[in-house]
Structures are given as structure tokens and as C-alpha cells.
Amino acid sequence: MSPQPLALPSADWSEWLADYVLSRLRAVPRTVERLKDGTRRETADVLGLWNDADIALRGAESAALLFVEVHPELAVRRRGDELVQQVDRVRSERDLDRALYDVVAATDPAGLDEVALRMRDHVLRDFRRSGVDRDERTRARLRDISERLTVLEQDFGRAIRDDVRAIRIAPEQLAGLPADFIAAHPPAEDGLVTVTTDYPDYRPFYAYAEDADARRRLTIEFHNRGWPANDAVLHEMFDLRHEKAQLVGYDSWPDYDAQVKMIGTGDAIAEFIERISTAAAAAGRRDLDTMIARRREDDPAATIDRSEIGYYTQLIRREQYDVDAKEVRRYFDFTRVRAGLLEVTGQLFGLEYRPVDVPLWHADVTAYDVYAEGELRGRIYLDLHPREGKFKHAAQFELVGGITDRQLPEGVLVCNFSRGLMEHRDVVTLFHEFGHLIHHVLGGRQEWARFSGVATEWDFVEAPSQMLEEWAWDAATLGRFAVDESGASIPAGLVGRMRVATDFGKGMLVQTQVAHTAVSYLLHRDRPADHTAAVSNAMEHYGLIAELPGTHFQASFGHLAEYTSAYYTYAWSRVIAKDLFSAFHGDDLFDPSAAHRYRDLILVPGGSRDAADLVADFLGRPFTFDAYAAWLDRAPVPTAESAP
Template structure:
């Protein structure tokens, strides 16, 4: 069956978005109305009607959720925010509707196939977790909390997105920066150079700028985005989440949130944080001592390292101890070649073809590809990879359309903020990582139930496929296929091997930094401290080895607090699984189709149609363990 992708408009985006969302909301209302009235129905019929409403609501939410983050017109972004509030209200009303709950709960699961029975169980669980079984006053309060949280989370993200800061420097304070960076940052009429907190500026500057004071100035601005506006917003978010959890009978928000994840409980998160911190401590101390010794060559009085130092001295160690100069490395990573190489590599790996499409988009820098496998179109992807005003500031994959077997093609959007010219290799790794989410969305998008389509697994598994794909951005043969300098020379294999050796330096500190972020995410939600800056400082001191820069407010720009809530531990939890998954591949032949296709069919293809632990076991032939991660840390 041939399916057509969603037709985006060439003009009049406000009208298109309004019509698209309102059509979805209307369809959901009319569909759910078919379940009312108490008529006797079998379980499969009820689930099919519910699924139709899922499809309509997801279609509306995906479009509005994407364009609030990426559309260049601020009026469209503002419209999308309001439409998302309408969608959230409709979604909340559905899961608090006792009549609908009674219809679903009255169905007899006998005779349902495994997938349908799992769907029924998940829907009933969603009802229970929404509070449908609570008294009317409690349900009304839960409805108010959900609506208010939607507004606050939008405000939190918008503030970060719009708060692009900058510093102005005399040209001589850019000593150490690559030539292409200097060429892209000429002095203004006043003789000063502007450097912003956007990633194409911030990452090279913190890595290469020799002027410690200038690095610190930019770090202060970067780690203060969203402050002070987001302080009160974050406090209210945390308070409302806690109130919601307690109204539903949980001791805290992390207890409520973890219940539906692989980890299972708040206590297990706390234990996991300590386990990772303990495992990474020896490697972290070795890294820290090496970095501090190097810093003391420049400043004999130095007693530690902070966030303005870490990137710069890590780069110096890689350059001096491993003969890896990131300024030399980046000349092999010209953005158009990297993008083409990514598509070639993942196409070979997963048996896919990407065909460039001339289709309307929201910005002229967005490229569109249809994804084919065995001659059949499997989905459509959009690549929106460069920064601009008003755009989401980090890197993520967003849904546009959730795939449904024989009904809807999966469509996803990769949103990043990379240079249009030469890229840091770190950003190449990020591109592979985020593309892993995109492939998961497309290949997992052949599902009957919208509830399980695409990246719909437990939330603490979603990063594992992306962290796995990062490994392909470190392979000499793979990089040599697309990483070319201006004269067409491939990146030398010896250089890549030195890069891999240098990569292992700093992993202890990097893991402990992730533990810090995990602890901040978890402890702010569990403990709800009155003084957020003090709590963040305490977490950095307890778990990390890199100090925060004074007078900064990291939590105000920590966007994951809106989406991941208390579950930032996901990144480390998923990395443990990713290291185990990678052990099944042959490092000498990462394009081996047999194991790659088995991985594709065992992990990516099922989407959320089965528990993540079952998918991992199907691929590995056993449950995942901590062993591969521990061995990697000790290496």
C-alpha cells in the first residue's frame, strides 16, 4: 500500500497549523464519542476506536510540538504554544473521563492477541496514573495542575531558547581559535568581536581560546541563560509535579515517574547514581589529576578546575599527550560531506536508501529525504541542522507524524545547531547520536497501535540506540569514507586511532559530569530545596570533579528538567545498555550486515510494542549487564 507523507504548506503557516491541529482535536472528540452510551462492545472494537483517537491527538501534538521549537516566525511559535495547551487539555480530559474509563475497564481481554492485550493494559494504566479513580475535587485539581504545567514548561523552554547571550572582545583575545572561526567573526565598527552562547560559537571558544578570562566570561553567560526568569518558573514546576504525585498516592514525583520506566522506583535511581559515581571515581580522579597538573604549568597557584577550564585543558592534553589537535581534526569535517557520509553509512548499516525530496519546509536550510528499504518507502526525514533566532538551542529528534501500518508514514525531524562549515568532531558524534533517534522513529514506525509507534519504549531506554550509533563516528574506515580535507585527502587512519586513544582520556570526568546532571534532575524533584543554586552547587561538589563557575545558574538553562523531569539518569542507564549492545558487534567490521540487520529487527523495528528489556534480550540472547560498561570505564 502506497502512503503519502504529510503535505506541509508553502505559505500561510498559521492557517495550516490551526486547521491541522483543530482537525485532529475534532477527530479525536468525534471518535471518542463513539465509545459513550454504554453499548456492549468487544475489547478489540473498543481498542480500535481508542487507537483512532490516539492517532488524531498524536498528529496534532507532533506538529504543534515541532513548530513551537523550529518555526522562524515568532507568531507561528506563539500560535503553536496555544494549540499545545488545547491539545494537553483534550488529552487530560480524556484520561480523567470516568465514562471512557468504565468502557475500557469493562472489556474482556480474553481472546485478545498479545499486542492488543498489552495495549489494553497500558491504556488502563494511563487512566489510573491520571487519577480517573479519584474523587471529583481531586480530578479537577489534577486537571488544573496539568494545564498549568503545560504553560510553565513552555515558558521554561521558551526562555532558554530566546536567551542568546554574548560577549564582546578585542580581536587579540581570540588567540588560539581556528582560522575559519576568526574569519567568521570579524570585528565590528567598534573594533570588537561578538561571540555568542550558541553552540557553533561556544564549543570552539571554550575549547581553543587561550584567554582564560575570556573563556570564563563566556561560560558565565552560557551557564546563566534563563536566569533569573526561570527561577520562579522552575520552583512552581517542581511544586506542582510533587503535588500531582502525592494526589495520586505516591511519595514524590520521582516515585510516580519511575514507575513506568525500566528502573522502576525512586530508590533505584538513588542507588544507580551512587553505583555509577563509585564506578567512575578512579578514572575521574586520574583525569582530574592530569588536567590539574597541566593547568598548573600555566598557573602554579591553581588548586582545581572549573567549567571554564575543563574543555580547554582537556583539548591541551589530547594535543600534547596524544598528538590530537582538534583544530587539525576539524578540517576533515566539512558539514555537507559529513551529512552525506552519515546517510551513506547508516544506509549501508540498516539497508536503507535516502532520496532527496523537493518539498515545502519551514526554512530554506531544511533538507528532506524519503527513506526506502527494499524499494518501499518507509518514512520521511527532515534535517534542520543549523542555528537561527528563535530556534531550539540544543539537539533533538522531534516527531512530525507517528507511523501506523498501512495508514501513516512515520516522519521525523532532526533539529540541531551545527556549523555550516567545518565541524568539531564532537558535533559529528552528536549528529550520529541524534540520527539514531530519527532512525528508531522511522524503523519503529510500522505499528498497528499508535501508543507503541516509533521511539515509544520506556523513557530510560530511548538513548541506548543513539549512544550505540555514536561508535560509528569513531571508526577509522567509516570516517575515512567521508571525512576529507579541502584537497580531498581522507582523514588518516593513524589520526583516527590517536583520536580514539585521546577519547578515552576524560571519560571518567565526563561520566561524573553526567552523574552531576542526573543528581540535579533527581534531587531537585525529590527534595524540592528552597535554594536551587545552593542545591546545584552541593550536587556538583558531591559527585563531580569540575567546579561550577561562581555566579552562574546552570539549572535555569537545564532544558531537560522540562522534558526528562527527574529522569536525566536515562543517559547513564542507557549508556550501560548501549555498551552491552555494542559488544555484539565486531569492531573490525562495523558495517557487517548480519549483526546490524539483527539489531535493526530486534531493537529498532519493534518500537514500543514490547518491553525494552525483552528487545535487548532478543538481540543479545540474555539480559543486559553492567559488565561491558565497567570494562569500558577501566580501560
């Protein structure tokens, strides 16, 4: 019988989640004990039992992590936190079990196929990285560190998720905001308007509000989410990661973390930071000088601070490139964008999305079964609007990892978009995150749980998603679903100007990303006593502009939990993504020969091969820096009518 999607409950979510997770956790030690029972087994049988335990453990973790972030009931989120801690304990016990390691290490690799051999190598590597070959006292300490880090990472994320801040301003301070934004923010009885740090409020306000003082106030609140609670959390988190790395034989956490990534070493991260910073220096300086000059037209004595980057970027694009983002957004109604996304990716990858009426955790969520050539390949859930207690950023979460003939892959897209008109940059974000979801589904037909879905090296994970962003900048693609209230499609000329206009600001954007990369790396490498001072120095040196006084960006930098010292992966993946996109023809992004080769050679293999090999197979050569450098070097060209 073909595998079927997971049946979610219509009620009693806390009980269902506990039963689902705990039943899988109970299966893990039972399987481990079978492996250690002294029975002589062939290598394939040993790896098969290991895979059974992996499937159970991954299933338990995926469900617990997801519903911690998305379920509207506080009791379910709290139960999820407890279950995540139990998952970590079970994993630690397995990964630090010396007798189990000896069983796997004693297997004979002869006769294994390429993927099974890769599986065995990865299991043994992960065992060693866990510290299984250390003495019992060290293993006990590593167990304690792992459990404590799980709690700290939960505390860190919860502080960000629950800390929604706001400013209260006079209605006239909404000047510059789109009409629908103003209509959605009526004054309260005291005559004041509330604007929050949630994305649908913060992003438009940051970009369009003409009142500099109000922009600064909201930016300060946004950059102080999670403060001061997360200060102590981060210090302990970084110290424990460093201790873990040293206990298993590495000089630092970045060295430990980078060993299993494409980049290889911590020192290589530092070198990459400098390379990207140098490459972006001219473009970043050019953008900043243009911003300062425009800012001084309004106030001759003024300088630029971080609350003004978004506003002056949009202002300059409107004045010098004839692109008014407020006008652009009228073409991007959320419902049409969502439908267009499914149409575009369906054609591109040969997929069909069929809506399904199933129990869901919130009324905002929609579910679709994914078919390829009439065959059910997985299920996706779209949870795209903000609510209290929900994850505050944008990401793809796994619900079920796909296993050939056993489990269908199921993934959840979790975002925080407006219910009405969307910013074009949010459309780009939606395409980006959907790229992860497609990767999870198409890469979810694997024998080994270890390689299912988005299971490549972490510094390749973003490349397929970043490449899919390119379709959100294509006039023919946008013309399918980007229409205004009269039904008129977005003009191709406007899309062309939008593409040109993005050349202004990309230097600052890359420099800011480099600064965030430096923050994630340096806080882990150096573990400074004063995180805020170190962040401000990194932002000023790499991002060209210091943080606003009194702000603590690191307290809400959620990637410090998941990406740890490896935020560089966004820039690294962008280099690969630009090279991947060079294989598509700009006049026909739906050419099936390119799209299907990309699908089959990059997405479908999941993590079953090294990412560098997947890319080389698709491109016919190793990836290079050339396409990225050409994109970065392309200077902005103002329109003739608006050039100064």
C-alpha cells in the same frame, strides 16, 4: 492506496498549523463519545476506537510541539504554544474521564494477541496514573495542574530558546581559535568582536580560546541563560509535579515518574547515581589530577574551574596523545558529513534516502524519503543550523507517527551545527541524534499509536542512539566521508589516536553527567528553597568541580522539562548501549548479519515489547554492566613521544 507523506504548506503556516491541529483535536472527543454511547462492542473494537483517538491526539501534539521549536516566524511559534495548551486540555479531559475508563476496564482481554493485550494494559495503567479513579474534586485539581504544567514547561523552554547572550572582546582574545572561526568573527566598527552563547560559537571558544578570562566570561553567560526568569518557573514546576504525584498515590515525583521506566522506583535512581559515581570515581579523579597538574604549569597557584575543563582536555589530548582537535576538524566539512551519515546508515540498515523537493519551513531544511527494498517507509527532515528563535540543543522531533497502512512515520532532526567545518564531537552528536530518527522511522510500522517509533521505556530511548555513536569513531566509516580540502581521507592512525585520546576526560565527563543526573533527581525529590546552592553542592560532590560563582545552571538545563527527574536515563542507556555494541565485530561494523538482526530485533518493534526483552532477544541474555565497566576502567595511555 498506500499512505503518503504529509503535505506541508508553502505559505500561511499559522493558518495551516491551526487547521491541522484543531481538526485532529475535534476528532478526539467525537471518538470518545462513540466509545461511551452504550453500544456493546468487542474488546478489539473498543481498543480500535481508542487508537483512532490516540492517532489524532498524537498527530496534533507532534505538529504543534515541532513548530513551536523550529518555525522562523514568531507568530507561528506563538500559535503553536496556544495549540499545545489545547492539546493538553483535550488529553486531560480524555484521561480523567471516569465513564471512558469504565468502558475500557470492562473489556475482556481474552483472545487478544500479545501486543493488543499490552496495549489494553498500558491504557488502563495510564488512566490510573492520570488519577481517573480519584474523586471529582481531585480530578479537577489534576486537570488544573496538567494545564499549568504545560504553560510552565513552555515558559521554561522559551526562556532558554530566546536568551542568546554574548561577550564582546578584543580580536587578540580569539587566540587559539581555528582560522575559519576567526574569519567568521570580524571586529565591529568599535574594534570589538562578538561571541555568542549559541553552540557554533560557544563550543569552539570553550575548547580552544587561550584567554582564560574570556573563556570564563562566556561560560558564565552560557550557564546563566534563562536566569532569573526560570527560577520561579522551576520552583512552581517542581511543586506541582510533587502535588500531582501525591494526589495519585505516590510519595514523590521521582517515584511516580520511575514506575513506568526500566528502573522502576525513585530509590533505584538514587542507588544508580551512587553506583555510576563509584564506578567513575577513579577515572574522574585521575582526569582531574592531570588537569590540575597541567593547569599549574601555566599558573602554579591556579585551580581548575568549569570554564577550563574543555580547554585543558583538548590541550592535554594534543600534548600527551598527539591529537589536535583543531586539525581533526579540517576533515569534517558539514556537507560531506551529512552525505556520509546517509551513506553509512543506509548501508547499515538497508535503507535508501531520496531527496524530495517539497515545501519546507526554512531554506536550511532538507527532506528525504526513506525506502527499504524499494518500498517507501517514511520521510525525514534535517534542520541542522542555528537561527533566531530556534531550539538551542540537538534532538529528534516527531512530525507524524507511523501507523501500519494508515500513516507513514515522519521525523525531524533539529540541531545547531556550523555550516562549515565541524568538531568531531559534533559529528558524534549528529550520529547520535540520527539514531533517534532511524528508530522513529523503522519502528513506525505499528498498529497501535501507543507503540509507534521511539515509544519504548524512557530509560532505553537513548541506547540505540548512543550505540550508533560508535560508527563515528570507526576509521573505516570515517574514511568514507572525512576528507580534507585536498581530498585526502582522514588517516586511520589519527582515528586510532582519537579513540585512545578520548580515554582521557571520559572520567570527568561521566562524573559531570552523574552530577547532572543528581541535579534532576534531587531538585524533584527535595525541592530545595535555593536551587542554585543545591546545584553547586551536587556538581562539586558528583562532578568534582563546583559551579562558577554567580551562575545558575538549572535555569538553562532544558532536560528538566522533558526528562524531569529522570536524566539518569543517559547513563542507564549508555550501560545498555555498550552491551549492545559488544555484539558487533570491531573489524567489520557493517556485517549485515549483526546489523540487520539489530535493526529487526531492537528498532523495528518500536515500543511493542518491553525494552529488556528486546535487548535479551538480541544479545541472547539479559544486559549486564560488564561492557560499560570495561570501557570506563580503560585507562588513558599517552603516546610514547608525548608522555611526560
